[in-house]
Structures are given as C-alpha cells and as structure tokens.
Amino acid sequence: MELKHLILLIVMVIAGVIMGIMFNIALGRKFYESGGIIGGAVVGFMMFILGGGFGV
C-alpha cells in the first residue's frame, strides 16, 4: 500500500462518517450515535476496496 492509497482510504472513510452523521440527524437520532458513524465508515471502506482499491 502506497502513501497515496492510505490517504485516499482515510479520506473516503471520513467522507463516509460525515454521511453517516447526516443520516443520524435525518432519521431523528442523536448525531453521535454509533450506528450511522460505523455504517458510514464501512461504506467508505467498501467503496475504496470495490471501487478499484489499490489499482488506481
């Protein structure tokens, strides 16, 4: 794993967490609830892996 891949992975997981927080608020939960945050992080990780992963 190159440094750029690591940075990309971190950025995508952070974007996922931000999205998860927005879902928490949208669905009437507290913004810091773990479900949305963990779900968002999982989404960011899966998009990194399935969206080409280390290939690009």
Place this chain on the structure above:
Amino acid sequence: MAAMDSRLKRGYLSLIIFLVVLALSIIIKPHITIQTILVVLAIIIMLIGQAKIQDLVAGLILHPIMAMTAGFLIAGAMGLAGGFDVLLIILRAMAEFEINGYTILGYIGVGVILANIPTIMPMPCGRILAAALIPGVYLYGGAIANYYGIFLDPALPLTDPTNFKYITVVATILAAFIVNAAASCGPSPLGGIGGIGEGNMGTPIGSSGKSQACGIMVATGVCALVIALVVQPLPYS
C-alpha cells in the same frame, strides 16, 4: 409453512446469485455489456422463482431503456422468487446483530449501507440497481420506522403527524438511495458517465472514480438531511 420455506429458499438463492454476479462483474470487468449479464441473470432467477414473463411485467411501467428494463425484470423476478423478503430478513439480522449486548450497526447503520449499495457496486447505468432494489429499500424504510415506534395508520390521513413521520422516514431512505443510484454510474469501472468524462479529458481510466465516490457519499447524506428537515406536509385535505 412448507410453501413459505421453499419460497424463502428460492429467495436466498436468487438474491445470492444476483449479488455475487454483480460483485464479480465489478471485479472481473467482463468484455460484454452489463445489460446482457442482467438479462441472463433475470432468466436464471425466473427459472429459480418459476416465474413467467407475464408475471414480471404485470403492473410495471417499462421504460424503453434496456438498463432500466433489465433492472425492472430483475426486480420482478426477485419479488416473485421471494428475494425482497429475504433481503429484509438479512437486513434486520444485520441491524440486530449485537456483541456483548451492544448492536454494532443498528437500523440506521444498515440503512446507511443500503442507501450506498449502488455506489459500492457501481453499474454503468444507475437505473439498474435503482430499479432492481427499490422495493427492498422501501420495505426497509418501513422497518426502520416501525423499529422506532412509528407506524402507518391507514385510517388517518397522510398529513396526520404520525403518518407523516412514517412517510418522512421512508422517503428519506428512499430519496438517499435514489440519489446515490442516479450518481453511481460516475465512478463505475465498467464505463459510466464518469468514464466518458475521463475519456474526453484524456486522463487515465478510473482516475476520478474515488473523488466522485467521496462526493456521492456526502451528497447522499445531504439528500437525506434535505428530505428529512425541509420537506413539510402538503396542506391538502
């Protein structure tokens, strides 16, 4: 009960085949169009679900675009084979999975993953997954609302506060899923609108995929927020 069991078995099989073939299409990048794969997939699921073509198109409005048609056929085949019942069972199990008494994802976390499935498995046309999975997303939206004690009462008008809360939850998850699906052809490694843009700019194929995926993720959250916070009940009686 036995009939239901066999329906669920067919549902498990059809859902697993559908998801595995989509994932393999992303990973292997076969040199045939995704529509061909989807039509073959629809025929296989039709055989598993013992469905006829008339069953699939009954009650559906078909769009004259092959991708969407293939998505609708998949949706019809999966619905008849029990795929959406199984999808709901799996999603509920994921949401209620717990370690030491603590749920890991919960209903919201699973909803977040479900709304982002189109971009996690980006097809060259977002309509494919949008059409194929919308019934499952609709059912799961209702499951989220029910879990938090919000139920739809058919005796009350839709603008009633209780019913409107239910509708807002379902609309939030559904709108987020649709926005995600609509944008998902951008980062598709199989050649979506993003690939066309890269070709026109002369940049390497797939170079903009990750940044597009990040933007789509954030936009999905913004869409959920807009639907939940801005939409108000219409003043009709």
